[in-house]
Amino acid sequence: MTHPSPAAPLDRIRVGSAPDSWGVWFPDDPRQPPWRRFLDEVADAGYEWIELGPYGYLPTDPAVLTEETARRGLKVTAGTVFTALHHGPAVWEDTWRQVSRVAALTRAMGAAHLVVIPAFWRDDKTAEVLEPPELTAAQWRDLAAGTERLGRRVREEFGLRIVVHPHADTHIDTEEHVARFLDATDPSAVALCLDTGHYAYCGGDSVRLIETYGERIGYLHLKQVDPAVLADVVARRLPFGPAVARGVMCEPPLGVPELPPVLHAAQRLGVDLFAIVEQDMYPCPPDRPLPIARRTRRYLRGCGA
Structure with a gap:
């Protein structure tokens, strides 16, 4: 593994990990590690911050x-x-029925953020097209208005900040779509969870996004994409699930984007940010996540985080 050169401490960045980095996508799945094992191993790897993952897993x-x-x-x-x-x-x-139960647990655990992921436009496993990949003008208006409503109500009732997560195979994915969504929504109600892997997967530049829309960045997910695997995924028009199974997301520093420039751009915003490692690996052998998590935590320390 290549290690980064020593860097100034990133004292506004708080690093954590998530069940996703242990191959957890569902509340209950025999191919996923038991929740106690995840908690044991994420602590062993050197993390102190975690996300809840899919509701019902923890x-x-x-x-x-x-x-x-x-x-x-x-x-x-x-x-x-x-x-x-x-x-x-x-x-x-x-929507509110399922959001409110997750928000209640999130608040009870002392957290301050709710990550909001848009629905997929094609099936994550079969590639069946569920709806057009492009929204109509009316759907964009509904998306913006509904997200603002959600952000305000979550803040009023639970004291949480929603951070919307651009994601592959959703309608908020590319640079164009992310910019359109941000331009259409109220910054006081809606912030962004920048996932460096998903944004690169969809052709985006994370550093440019941070520098352009810095005031909207409320949260980070750290991951990298293997460019060779991604090229094959694009050529085959594979949905995200099979792409992950092929290893499209890889541990740093083996992929793109380079994380030090992203972290330093985030540091320059001058606000405290969580940066949660989220290496999609569903499904994966049970003994694979912990060594990767240890190496990733060590790598990020070398970046100053």
Whole structure:
């Protein structure tokens, strides 16, 4: 492994990890490690901050989860929800029902963020096209209005800040789509979770995004893309799930984007940010995540984080 040269401490960046880096995509799946193993290993790898992952993977009883995390020296940064707000007011009640339960647990764990991921436009496994990859003007308006409504209500009822996560195979993915979404939404209600891997997967430049829309960046996910695998994925028009199974996301510093420039651009914003390592590896052998997590944490320390 190539190690970065010593750098000035990134004292505004707080590094963590997530169940995703242990191959966890679902609340319950026999191919995923048991939740106690994840907690043991993420602490062993040197992290103190974690995300909740898919609701129901970690205990949903705040008392149980607080005890389990505290005795391992772990603290929670965020919960995660999936939404389809471009479908307009008709989906609001169902959306709020699932958002509110995740937000309640997130708040109970002392976290301050809720990561919001848009719905996929094609099936994550079969590549079946579920709806057009481009939104209509009316759908863009519904997406913006619904997300602002969600951001305000989550803040009012739970004291959390929503951070919208551009994601492969969703309608908020490319530089063009991310810029359109940010330009259409109120900064006081909606912030961005910049995932460096997903943004590179969709052709985006993370440093340029931070420098252009710095005031909108509320949270980071750190991951890298293997350019050779990505080229094959694009050529074959594979959906995100099979792309991950092929190893499109790789551990740093083996892929793109280079993380030190991203971290230093984020540091220059002058605000405290969580930077959560999220290397998609579903499914993966049970003994694979921990060595990668240890190497990644060591690498990020070498970057100053």
